[in-house]
Amino acid sequence: KTDRLVESFIDMAVTCARYEQYLESVDLSEMERNRQRWERIVKNGEKGDEATNIARKNLAVILKRLDKMKEIHRYLMVARGQLDLIENSFQLIADQIVTMQSPQELTGQLDELLDGVESIKQTAEDTERLLNPLGMRDLDI
Numbered sequence: 001k002t003d004r005l006v007e008s009f010i011d012m013a014v015t016c017a018r019y020e021q022y023l024e025s026v027d028l029s030e031m032e033r034n035r036q037r038w039e040r041i042v043k044n045g046e047k048g049d050e051a052t053n054i055a056r057k058n059l060a061v062i063l064k065r066l067d068k069m070k071e072i073h074r075y076l077m078v079a080r081g082q083l084d085l086i087e088n089s090f091q092l093i094a095d096q097i098v099t100m101q102s103p104q105e106l107t108g109q110l111d112e113l114l115d116g117v118e119s120i121k122q123t124a125e126d127t128e129r130l131l132n133p134l135g136m137r138d139l140d141i
Contacts, residue, residue: 002090002110008117009086015124016079019072026069035062075123082120089113 038059045052089109 002093004114005086005090005110005117008114008121009083012079012083012117012120012124016076016083019076023069023072023076028069031062031065031069035059035066038062078123079120082116085116086113 038055041055042052042059045055093109
């Protein structure tokens, strides 16, 4: 069980590092400026005008990108918490081994921790699926 936890910890840490690297490469201020620009064009444009229609499409894409950035941030917050939980749990296990706690308690704690890790892994897979339509896999993140 501890091998699976260590493997999950490493996988999660690598995924977090990739997401953080990607987020650092995205200029959110620029994206926000573009959102405001496209909103102004849509607001001031005439209905049926081709430029207004294109602006509306650009605005929709920018809004979707902003939503995806929020999703990535949320995933990172949860994943970092899970990484801390795994690390703290290993420290607790070491403490309990020193004080000779019952093996059944350790097994129960490991099972509970593995359940939490599995839910985070599922969230990571869901996030990967969400990012794929943006072509982010091609960006080597």
